[in-house]
Amino acid sequence: MGRAYSTIAFDPAKCDGCGDCMTACAQAKTGTDDVARSRIQIYGREKDFELALCRQCADPKCVTVCPAGALNKDGTTGVIGWDASKCVDCLLCTVGCAYAGIALDETAGHVSKCDTCDGNPACVPACPHGALKYITTANIYNEVGDWEDLFAPGLAGCQGCNTELLMRHTLRRVGPDTVLATPPGCVPGMGSVGFNGTTGTKIPVFHPLLTNTAAMLAGIKRQYKRVGREVQALAIAGDGGASDVGFQSLSGAAERGEQMLFMVVDNEGYMNTGMQRSSCTPYGAWTSTTPVGETSRGKTQDAKNLPLIMVNHRCAYVATASTAYMEDLYEKLDKAILASKTGFAYLHVYSPCTTGWRFPSNLNMEVARKAVETNFVMLWEYTPQEGLHFTKSVDNPLPVTEYLKAMGRFRHLAPEQVEHIQKKVVENQKFVERMTEHAHVG
């Protein structure tokens, strides 16, 4: 298997050109304050800032044009290393790179380039505005990429859907000793329960009714327990199946503390049957049952906050997550699995739907990220011992319009509807913040 690598990412929108990153780099790499010698260079004036920094390319041209074998991509870290003892100062590498990732340090008389400070880049923490990030999500892939994928190679999801990612990674994580319940929804629609007598998963899977998922799974888990087998009970359900007709069995299982992990893939509607509204569909959204026409302007009620309702069951573990924040999701998945050994664990994953929400199939992660950045959804976790706390700061959110305009289902909104949604976002934030305060009080 190939490897994925950590990388330094730059968000020009957050940069104000202060140059602190350059100073930090110059200090770390040359022991001076001479920013001209920094390996990260910020350019531009006033508000549009640009970056010259080694991208640690997968197929690096600097390496191919070096006549001395002085440059090499490290297969483990992904960093392109420069070997001073082999370099002949010919500067050909600077001709190879189109982005000035390797350049002459005139003081030293040699080329220099970013080496990510061995995975701890000095520039990143030096940025006072969070414009630089060291993205280490690749670690997840490197860790689990080799684990057995317990889902069939092909599946029938819509192009750009993030649910495939969720299913494959969740199943990898829980491992083969698992019984999976997938009630009607996109997950079986994609093939979890299979076709013509073969399942789409390599673990036992069943297809309960929308109404009885948690009850059936609880029974199966208990039966396994009775015969002395430790299995992971896992449900992957849609928001419709969990928050509407499936709610009474879910609530019951949570109240009884059944030992299972219940994951909800919340795409805010009944998407696989033709995009009908659910109680998780947000206010104003177009669905096929909350159409936009002469009189109607999308859904007229606000969404139910299912994860908060689950908190009020005092489950062993409750968390919200987003595939735009994979490291966060992974940590929560681990905690949820652990909690499900002794009690009821509930994981609510927000899952943008390219087909039902109407946005281009390459933008799923972007939409998911915007939801979090605007506080339209908030990432937090809860345990009875620690209470509730945010895992991603809710300070300084973007205006909710940044999220709304990313997709078609909100395109028709009137200004007063947008205003309503923005108010709701603020209200929700305050509400959850109050719960975190309670947690501090104890």
Next chain:
Amino acid sequence: MDRAIEHTKYLIAGSSHAALEAINAIRMHDAEGPITVVTRDSHLPYSPTVLPYVVSGKSAPARIFLRDEDFFARNKVSYRPESALKALHAEENTAELADGSSIVYEKLLLATGASPAIPPIPGIDTVSYHVLRTLDDALKLRGAIGASKQAVVLGAGLVGMHAAENLVKAGASVTIVEMSDQLTSGYFDKVAADMIEQAFRDAGAKIMTGSRVVRLEPSAAGAKLTLENGTTLEADLLLVATGVKPEMAYLNGSGVEHQQGILVDDRMQTTAANVWAAGDCAQARGFFTGTPVMNAILPDATIQGRVAGMAMAGDPGMQDYAGGVPLNTYHFFGRHAISVGSSKVPEGGEVVTRFDEQTGRYLKAIFTADGCLSGIFGVNEFFDGGVMAQLILRRIDLTPLRERFVANPLAVGREIMSQTWR
């Protein structure tokens, strides 16, 4: 008994930059197809460009290799040193090697590079002289440098200049003899060449430009050179660095068309079916001229090698060759000169120069009539050659940024490329 004729899918002649890039490109698309590399050299792959530093001792010969045995094993490449291509029978998909054996290929890449061009000076075959193109040449020259008191370098191209600098540093008294009336012509303009010349003079080298050698004969010291104007020079070490010629003698009778080099199209295919060529031996479209040109530089060898490899493997991601752009970086006595693009001013174009006496920074930029960069040259003024080449290749209109660009090509070039990245 007849020797069974060997078959391979990809046959590559040569083992330097163009060949190595082609191997990479083929393996990106075809992980399995057998690759056979036949090369005239007896070593693992290395770059001719590093050789001046082998001569000077800066690069240890054992550490210059660009690939090891393991690379070829991992990539399922059969690597055959000392197996020069002798003749090509393109109509039969067959290559004949120097040892008389033959290989039948499905696709062939000619990446045989270039060799020193030896000028037809009367008497040249009566004296012993050095050239610098292979590791063996470099080792021989290195051995001779120590004992040399008066060395003569024929030719002031970059190869000659690199070697001359190393001879100077090794303590020899060095004379550079050049036919044209400036050093490094074809790479740098007169102003830049004068700066380079001054650096060499400061270091004690003698420079004779506008000087043609009309006779060579053996002498007690080694060789005696007679110039057109009657002057004579004694050399105990003579290095001939008057240019290169593509290595393509094996084409005789093959039907593969060639002029100064092997003619190729924008996919590096020759006029013969299943035969491609790349690097110093190829004559491909020039970016500025649109006609086939020789652009015998390392970066272009890698670009052409990649295009050829992708074309041979049938990689659908292949993009046509954008055309050769001259690109040179030259480091001399701790200073540097960089040239990117064409030194010819296009019709309606404009030249901007600046020179700072104090810092010795010299910059010349040439723009086309529609405001795009077509060439940029600097001495002691660092800018990113790769960025400049992109500005040229992408024909980015610099009119609104002209003033800032000329003042600081480094920053403005980087800004523009950073924008294109996003």
